[in-house]
Every structure is written in structure tokens, then in C-alpha cells.
Amino acid sequence: MDAQPGLDDQYRRSSSWPLFVALGLVISELGVLFGVIPISVGGLVLFIGAIAAAVSEAGYTDRPWRLLAGLGGLLVGVGVLIAVTQASALAPEEVVGVFAKGFAQPPNGVVVRGISIIVAGIAGIVLALVGPQLATTHR
Amino acid sequence: MDLSAQLALTVLMGVFLAAVAMALSRLEDWRTYTPLTSGGGVAGGESGYITREKPLGLTRWLTTVDHKDIGILYGVFAVISFAWGGLAVLLIRTELMTPAMDVLEGLGGEAFYNGLMTSHGITMLFLFGTPVIASLSNYFIPLLIGADDMAFPRINAIAFWLLPPAALLIWAGFFLDPMTGGAIESAQTSWTMYTPLSIMQTNPGVDLFLLGLHLSGVSATLGAINFLVTIFSERNEEVNWANLDIFSWTILTQSALILFAFPLLGSAIVMLLLDRNFATTFFTVQGGSPILWQHLFWFFGHPEVYILVLPPMGVISLIIPKFSGRKLFGFKFVVYSTLAIGVLSFGVWAHHMFTTGIDPRIRLSFMAVSLAIAIPSAVKTFNWITTMWNGDIRLTAPMLFSVGFVSNFIIGGVTGVFLSSIPVDQLLHDTYYVVGHFHYIVMGAIAFAGFAAMYYWYPIVSGRMYQKTLARWHFWTWMIGSNITFFAMLLLGYDGMPRRYATYGDQGAPFSVLIQNLHIIASVGAFIMAIGTIIWLYNFVVSWYEGPAAGPDPWDLREYGMESREFEWHADRLETAITDGGSDDQSDD
Numbered sequence: 001m002d003a004q005p006g007l008d009d010q011y012r013r014s015s016s017w018p019l020f021v022a023l024g025l026v027i028s029e030l031g032v033l034f035g036v037i038p039i040s041v042g043g044l045v046l047f048i049g050a051i052a053a054a055v056s057e058a059g060y061t062d063r064p065w066r067l068l069a070g071l072g073g074l075l076v077g078v079g080v081l082i083a084v085t086q087a088s089a090l091a092p093e094e095v096v097g098v099f100a101k102g103f104a105q106p107p108n109g110v111v112v113r114g115i116s117i118i119v120a121g122i123a124g125i126v127l128a129l130v131g132p133q134l135a136t137t138h139r
Numbered sequence: 140m141d142l143s144a145q146l147a148l149t150v151l152m153g154v155f156l157a158a159v160a161m162a163l164s165r166l167e168d169w170r171t172y173t174p175l176t177s178g179g180g181v182a183g184g185e186s187g188y189i190t191r192e193k194p195l196g197l198t199r200w201l202t203t204v205d206h207k208d209i210g211i212l213y214g215v216f217a218v219i220s221f222a223w224g225g226l227a228v229l230l231i232r233t234e235l236m237t238p239a240m241d242v243l244e245g246l247g248g249e250a251f252y253n254g255l256m257t258s259h260g261i262t263m264l265f266l267f268g269t270p271v272i273a274s275l276s277n278y279f280i281p282l283l284i285g286a287d288d289m290a291f292p293r294i295n296a297i298a299f300w301l302l303p304p305a306a307l308l309i310w311a312g313f314f315l316d317p318m319t320g321g322a323i324e325s326a327q328t329s330w331t332m333y334t335p336l337s338i339m340q341t342n343p344g345v346d347l348f349l350l351g352l353h354l355s356g357v358s359a360t361l362g363a364i365n366f367l368v369t370i371f372s373e374r375n376e377e378v379n380w381a382n383l384d385i386f387s388w389t390i391l392t393q394s395a396l397i398l399f400a401f402p403l404l405g406s407a408i409v410m411l412l413l414d415r416n417f418a419t420t421f422f423t424v425q426g427g428s429p430i431l432w433q434h435l436f437w438f439f440g441h442p443e444v445y446i447l448v449l450p451p452m453g454v455i456s457l458i459i460p461k462f463s464g465r466k467l468f469g470f471k472f473v474v475y476s477t478l479a480i481g482v483l484s485f486g487v488w489a490h491h492m493f494t495t496g497i498d499p500r501i502r503l504s505f506m507a508v509s510l511a512i513a514i515p516s517a518v519k520t521f522n523w524i525t526t527m528w529n530g531d532i533r534l535t536a537p538m539l540f541s542v543g544f545v546s547n548f549i550i551g552g553v554t555g556v557f558l559s560s561i562p563v564d565q566l567l568h569d570t571y572y573v574v575g576h577f578h579y580i581v582m583g584a585i586a587f588a589g590f591a592a593m594y595y596w597y598p599i600v601s602g603r604m605y606q607k608t609l610a611r612w613h614f615w616t617w618m619i620g621s622n623i624t625f626f627a628m629l630l631l632g633y634d635g636m637p638r639r640y641a642t643y644g645d646q647g648a649p650f651s652v653l654i655q656n657l658h659i660i661a662s663v664g665a666f667i668m669a670i671g672t673i674i675w676l677y678n679f680v681v682s683w684y685e686g687p688a689a690g691p692d693p694w695d696l697r698e699y700g701m702e703s704r705e706f707e708w709h710a711d712r713l714e715t716a717i718t719d720g721g722s723d724d725q726s727d728d
């Protein structure tokens with residue numbers, strides 16, 4: 001994708017990404033609101049992936065991968081923040097232990113959503129790491 | 140949710156993402172499939188890579204970042220929404236012809252009525268009103284200010300693509316109700332989503348509805364940022380603040396209003412979602428209070444009505460001079476009044492809350508500012524009338540709709556001034572008088588202006604002329620229909636008919652022969668407008684394919700000394716198309 005000519009180079013007034021940025025946002029909002037982990041993870045990965053690609057296509061960055069990793073990091077941060085609101089104190093063991101509440105019976109809904117956002121962030125970072133390799137072997 | 144369902148969803152999501160990745164790699168590798176040298180010397184290439192501006196077929200529409208294409212997409216979307224909102228209201232008006240619940244009984248009775256009413260309001264404001272304006276501004280602002288495109292073409296496309304899913308979510312309850320055996324229903328919160336009712340309705344259809352509304356707000360905000368940057372920084376050197384056209388001025392002001400109003404709505408919706416799903420208490424009686432919702436909602440809501448009306452005012456200020464053969468009277472004051480309305484509109488919101496028991500001193504100040512906002516509105520009205528005064532008037536369809544706008548706006552505005560007087564409002568609040576007031580404006584003025592603009596610019600977008608007789612039929616059905624319907628509503632309000640009722644003669648809604656007759660009259664007007672709308676749709680679709688070529692100057696603007704940038708652009712485009720033997724920009728629109 002990167003530095004390789006894509007749709008945008010051939011057709012000056014086309015881009016593949018906006019549609020997927022929009023879809024990604026819609027799916028992630030649905031997933032996070034209803035607390036359905038696979039949907040929020042998939043939606044968020046699509047969302048940040050398409051943003052990173054669109055930004056680099058528009059020429060604001062050379063390659064999308066650093067930005068994608070950054071957005072992934074941001075999601076991890078947001079997810080941790082959300083989960084930690086459910087910790088009863090800011091003691092280290094409480095903060096680490098809070099994640100267990102997401103898997104308790106019944107699970108704590110807020111923690112579940114925090115975890116889903118963290119997982120999406122990690123998936124984004126992984127994609128940013130393997131992406132460059134894939135892109136070169138692919139072509 | 141149990142494990143197997145989670146697993147199934149994970150697999151589904153994986154398949155979906157894989158499909159997306161495949162589609163993307165097809166698109167992005169397009170070049171490897173299409174030899175660069177093919178294309179038979181199509182015009183428009185700037186660098187070696189670019190052989191054409193856009194791919195063909197469906198892909199073109201899914202991937203376009205061209206402001207003109209996006210304008211057309213917004214337009215099509217707005218028409219679909221208008222059809223949905225229109226069909227909903229025809230069912231409503233049919234039901235209201237009799238006092239009892241009968242027509243809709245089999246479809247779900249009062250609950251269905253409430254769902255239709257909620258959907259009608261939200262659809263018309265957020266899925267028709269805002270997008271139809273975005274359609275006009277996307278297509279024409281760059282042409283009017285001499286820009287190549289919007290400042291951020293991709294963000295422009297993102298803003299559009301958020302809307303179709305938003306619409307599906309807002310309407311979702313209607314589709315899911317039969318599919319889930321009534322577990323998910325359409326939202327019945329009314330467009331104002333007042334708490335505590337909107338918290339008490341546990342139906343997940345309301346959550347979907349709120350998400351859709353949130354997304355449409357994100358879309359509007361993205362669009363507004365784009366227009367602000369475009370109008371500030373993408374103008375051609377010849378276009379400066381002194382000669383910026385009036386439509387661009389109103390879009391500029393509207394975008395600023397959106398930027399301050401919509402993020403607030405978005406946050407309030409998130410708070411409402413939290414109240415509904417996470418047991419927060421922002422808007423509960425024991426917590427932040429339901430009145431807090433009303434403050435937040437109307438702090439957005441009143442500016443929203445001006446977000447909707449300012450660009451139509453700009454359209455009217457643009458069109459009336461063209462067919463009066465005179466320059467817009469007091470151009471500067473029209474601009475100043477636009478800016479004044481923009482500022483004042485944030486200081487009037489509590490006129491929607493006069494009967495809620497808020498502090499009387501607060502009410503008084505809001506009454507004063509509400510009365511004051513009538514002044515800049517009147518400045519505009521007088522300027523339109525003076526522009527036409529002694530002019531060389533040509534009653535084309537766009538001009539007819541513009542004159543209709545002025546007439547309806549006067550009635551809508553005057554009734555608004557009545558309502559902003561506290562004692563009058565205490566009698567008329569939550570009656571049909573309010574419904575009559577704002578429909579004179581949203582239908583009688585805003586929709587009229589939208590259609591005026593569509594007729595005016597149709598020759599540029601389609602290259603063809605519509606059938607003028609049919610356009611006149613459309614105008615007269617609408618002018619007569621809207622005045623029948625909405626005047627009857629004003630009278631219903633005086634007669635004490637409360638708004639939002641599916642039935643009357645019981646539960647606090649009075650019955651009298653007069654009330655029923657007025658309801659019947661209002662419904663007849665609605666059906667007359669429906670006929671006009673069908674005429675319009677037929678006319679535009681048929682003329683798109685078969686209308687006579689419009690030529691470079693369809694309105695004889697040159698003869699009247701009324702040249703304007705977008706029609707000059709249109710003439711240029713026709714000329715290059717002839718000398719080049721047709722660029723692909725021509726062949727497909």
C-alpha cells in the first residue's frame with residue numbers, strides 16, 4: 001500500500017479509505033456501546049487502520065505504520081483508563097486486578113469495554129509491526 | 140452473551156475484515172491490472188500516473204472524493220430520507236383524520252404512531268435538512284469561490300459515508316421490530332428525547348437511534364470544519380471577503396454554528412446513553428435533573444434551527460436578484476444580519492422551556508433576546524422584498540419557490556415572535572400552534588429553498604432542463620398545500636389541540652367538530668403536497684435522461700448582467716467538452 005501507487009495515484013479524485021473510516025467508526029461505536037468484544041475490536045482496528053492509510057495517502061505522513069502504532073497506543077491508553085475507573089483504589093494490585101472483573105461472573109460491563117478497546121489497540125500495534133513485512137513480500 | 144455466540148461473532152467479524160482487506164487490495168492494486176497506456180488518450184491527466192479522474196461504475200461512487208460527486212450523493216441520500224419522513228407523516232395525517240385510533244391499529248397502534256412521529260422529526264431535520272444543504276454546498280461552494288475542491292476531500296467523503304449507516308441505525312427499530320418479535324422497537328422518544336421518558340424506555344431501539352444520531356452529528360461536524368477551512372483558505376485570488384457571495388457567507392456562519400452546537404449534542408447523547416446503559420444519573424430526578432437535559436438539548440436545538448435556515452436564506456438571497464434583474468438590496472446588511480443571527484441564536488434556547496418552572500428572571504432575559512432575533516430576520520425579509528421591488532421579475536420555478544419562501548417565512552417568523560412572549564407561550568406551548576409555527580419555517584421556507592436551489596442549479600448538475608410546466612405544478616401544489624396544512628395547525632393550536640397525540644377526544648386532548656375538521660383539512664393539504672412531490676420526482680428523473688440540453692447560460696444571466704461564477708464554470712466546461720471531443724467528466728453526468 002505505502003509508497004506503492006494505489007487507487008489514489010491513478011485516479012486523482014478517488015480514495016478507497018473514507019468509506020472504511022466511516023464503517024469502522026460505526027461498527028466500533030456499536031460494539032463498544034453494546035459491549036460485544038469481537039465487534040468493537042474489529043470496528044476499531046478497521047477505524048484506525050483506515051485513518052492511518054488515508055492520512056498517509058493524503059501525504060501528511062510517508063507511511064501509515066507509525067501512525068497506526070500510535071493510534072493503537074492511544075486506544076490501549078483509553079481502554080486502560082476506562083477499566084481503571086472500576087478499581088476501588090489506585091493501589092498497584094487493585095489496578096492490575098481490575099481486569100479480572102471483566103471475566104468475573106457476572107462480568108463488570110465497563111471493564112469488558114475497556115478490555116475490548118485495549119485488545120483493539122494491541123491488534124493495531126501488531127498490524128503496524130507486521131504490516132511493512134507483509135507489504136514487501138506481497139508485491 | 141454466551142461463549143458460542145461470541146465465537147460466532149468473532150468468526151463473522153474476521154470474515155468481514157478479510158473481505159474488506161481483499162476489496163482494498165483489489166482497489167489499491169488496480170494499476171497492476173490496467174495497463175497505463177490504455178484509455179485511448181482520455182483527457183484530464185496531469186502526471187504520468189493519472190489517466191482519468193475516477194474509476195467507472197459503482198466503484199466510482201464508493202471511492203469518490205470529488206466535491207461534485209459527493210454533492211450528488213448527499214442529494215440522493217436527502218431525497219431518500221425525504222421519502223421516508225414523508226411516508227411516515229402521511230400515515231400520521233391519515234390517522235389524525237378521525238379522533239379514535241383506527242388506521243394504525245393493526246400496525247401497532249399508539250406505539251407505532253409515536254415511532255412514526257419520532258422518526259419523521261429526526262429524519263426531516265438530520266437526514267433530510269442538513270444533508271440537502273450539504274448537497275448544495277458541496278457541489279457549489281468550491282465553484283462559487285473558485286476552489287479546485289474542498290480543503291480536505293477525504294474528510295468530505297468520510298462525512299458523507301457516516302450518514303447512510305446513521306440513517307439505518309435511526310430507522311433500525313422499524314426493521315428489527317418484526318424480525319425480533321417486538322423485542323426491539325422503534326424509538327418513541329420524540330425528536331427532543333426528553334428525559335426521564337427517554338431513560339425509562341428500555342427498548343434497545345432507542346440506543347440504536349441515539350447512536351445513529353450521534354454519528355450524524357459527527358458527520359455534520361466534520362463537514363463544518365471542512366467548509367470553514369475551505370472558505371477561509373481555498374478561495375481563488377479574485378474572491379475576497381468583500382465580494383464573497385451570499386451563499387458562501389451563510390454556509391460559513393452555519394459551519395461555525397455547527398462547530399459550537401453539534402459537539403454539545405454529541406456529548407449530551409453520550410451522557411443519555413450512559414444514563415440508559417450504565418446507571419449514571421446525569422438526567423434523573425434524583426441526579427442532575429431532567430431540566431439539565433432540556434438545557435443541553437436546546438442549547439444545541441435552537442442554533443440547530445438556524446443551522447437549517449441560514450443556508451436556505453443564502454440561497455434565496457442568491458436567486459431572487461437573478462430573476463429580479465437587480466443586485467441584492469443592502470448586501471452588506473444581509474451579511475451582517477446573518478452574522479447577528481449566528482451570535483444571537485446561542486442566547487435564546489430557554490424560550491423552549493418557558494413552562495418548565497425555571498426562574499422567571501431567566502425566562503425574561505430569554506424572552507428579550509428571542510424578540511431581538513426577529514430584527515435581523517426582518518432585515519433580510521425587507522431586503523428580499525426591496526430587491527424585487529420595481530425589478531424585472533421572471534417567474535421561473537426557482538423564483539416561484541423563492542417568493543414562496545419569503546411569504547411562508549413571514550408567517551413562520553411572526554408566529555415565532557408571538558411564541559417568544561412568555562404569556563402567549565404559556566397558552567400555546569405544546570399545542571399545534573408550535574407545530575404550525577415551525578412547519579411554516581422548516582417546510583414552508585427551508586424545504587422551499589432547497590427545491591428552489593435544485594431547480595436553479597439542475598441545468599449545471601444534469602446538463603439538461605426540467606419540464607417547466609411540471610415545475611409550476613409542483614410549486615402551486617406545495618404553496619397551496621403547505622398553507623392549508625400549516626394554517627390549519629395554527630388554528631388547531633388556538634383551539635387547544637395538544638401536539639404529539641395519536642387520538643383526541645380522550646386523555647386530555649379535546650374533541651370538537653371544529654378540531655376534527657381542522658385535522659381533516661390539514662391532512663388534505665399534506666396529500667396535496669405529496670402529489671406535488673411525486674410530480675417533482677418524476678420531472679427530475681425523466682428530465683435527467685430526456686430533458687433538452689440546457690446550454691451554457693440556461694437562465695440568460697448574461698443578458699441581464701447577472702453572471703455568476705458557477706454558471707461561468709458551467710459554460711467553460713461545456714466549451715472544453717466540445718473542443719476536446721468530450722472529457723470523461725462530461726460523459727457521465
Ligand code: HEM
Pocket residue numbers: 331443444445447448490491509510512513516551552553554555556558559560564567568569573576577580581
Ligand atoms: C423569528 C425568529 C423565531 C422566533 C422568535 C421563534 C420562537 C420560537 C419559540 C418561542 C418556540 C417555542 C414554542 C413552544 O414550544 O412553546 C419555538 C419553537 C420552535 N421553532 Fe421557532 N422561532 C423563530 C424562528 C424559527 C426558525 C427560523 C426555525 C427553524 C428553522 C424555528 C423552528 C422551531 C422549532 C423546530 C420549534 C419547536 C421545537 C419543539 O418543541 O419541537 N423557529 N420558536
Ligand SMILES: [Cu+2]
Pocket residue numbers: 440441444487488490491
Ligand atoms: Cu428556538
